[in-house]
Amino acid sequence: MRTLSYFVSDVHLGLASADPKEREQRFTGFLKSIPRDAEALYLLGDIWDFWYEYRDVVPREGIRVVAEFIALMDAGVKVYFFPGNHDIWCYSFFESLGMQRCRQPMVLELGGRVFCLGHGDGLGGARPGYRLLNVIFKCRPLQKLFSTLHPWIAFRLGAGWSKNNRKSHGAYHFRGEDEVLYRFALQQSERQHIDFCIFGHYHDAVDMPLPTGTRLIVLKDWISGGLPHAVFDSANGSLEVFQP
Numbered sequence: 001m002r003t004l005s006y007f008v009s010d011v012h013l014g015l016a017s018a019d020p021k022e023r024e025q026r027f028t029g030f031l032k033s034i035p036r037d038a039e040a041l042y043l044l045g046d047i048w049d050f051w052y053e054y055r056d057v058v059p060r061e062g063i064r065v066v067a068e069f070i071a072l073m074d075a076g077v078k079v080y081f082f083p084g085n086h087d088i089w090c091y092s093f094f095e096s097l098g099m100q101r102c103r104q105p106m107v108l109e110l111g112g113r114v115f116c117l118g119h120g121d122g123l124g125g126a127r128p129g130y131r132l133l134n135v136i137f138k139c140r141p142l143q144k145l146f147s148t149l150h151p152w153i154a155f156r157l158g159a160g161w162s163k164n165n166r167k168s169h170g171a172y173h174f175r176g177e178d179e180v181l182y183r184f185a186l187q188q189s190e191r192q193h194i195d196f197c198i199f200g201h202y203h204d205a206v207d208m209p210l211p212t213g214t215r216l217i218v219l220k221d222w223i224s225g226g227l228p229h230a231v232f233d234s235a236n237g238s239l240e241v242f243q244p
Contacts, residue, residue: 052089
């Protein structure tokens with residue numbers, strides 16, 4: 001009987017920071033370690049640092065990772081993915097492989113426990129500048145206009161923007177009760193019973209209880225090392241979180 005479900009976020013494959021090849025090898029090794037009788041793998045966004053999907057072209061970064069996704073699905077493991085703010089431009093490629101695309105926030109039941117899942121960006125509100133950027137990213141006419149660029153140009157523009165954006169913001173530390181994601185999770189858990197809220201996006205390791213009894217988890221990014229992820233065992237209802 002399949003009982004294990006895995007959760008991971010913010011690998012940022014292709015980011016020219018630290019050691020990109022080592023990070024890809026580390027993540028590939030993690031995927032290989034997932035038992036082939038696991039129930040599911042939930043990808044909570046920003047697995048790629050920049051993803052833009054043309055009709056006939058996809059990024060070559062992380063191709064070994066894609067191969068491991070296929071191997072997991074061939075073994076019967078369900079793979080779900082939430083587009084993050086860095087890999088938002090995914091259209092049909094992953095679904096053509098057999099992965100299931102999800103929209104945040106998604107509430108579901110696993111083994112008698114209720115989960116609220118998502119990447120985490122924009123949940124609970126966002127700054128006006130970020131909201132405007134999100135509207136631009138999701139604008140279909142602008143996406144089609146961007147698609148007219150040669151992939152060599154498009155991928156270098158996207159990767160350069162991401163790298164400069166990261167340098168300008170630096171490390172981020174989750175602000176606890178002052179964080180919009182905290183307030184969002186609290187409001188959700190006040191409306192309905194939720195056992196676990198699991199997100200990414202903030203690049204910080206968070207595991208804290210809410211006043212409602214819900215456990216709020218923000219998974220650390222993979223940039224600084226380690227194998228940050230969570231595993232839920234529906235056989236006993238336990239959730240184990242591995243943070244560096």
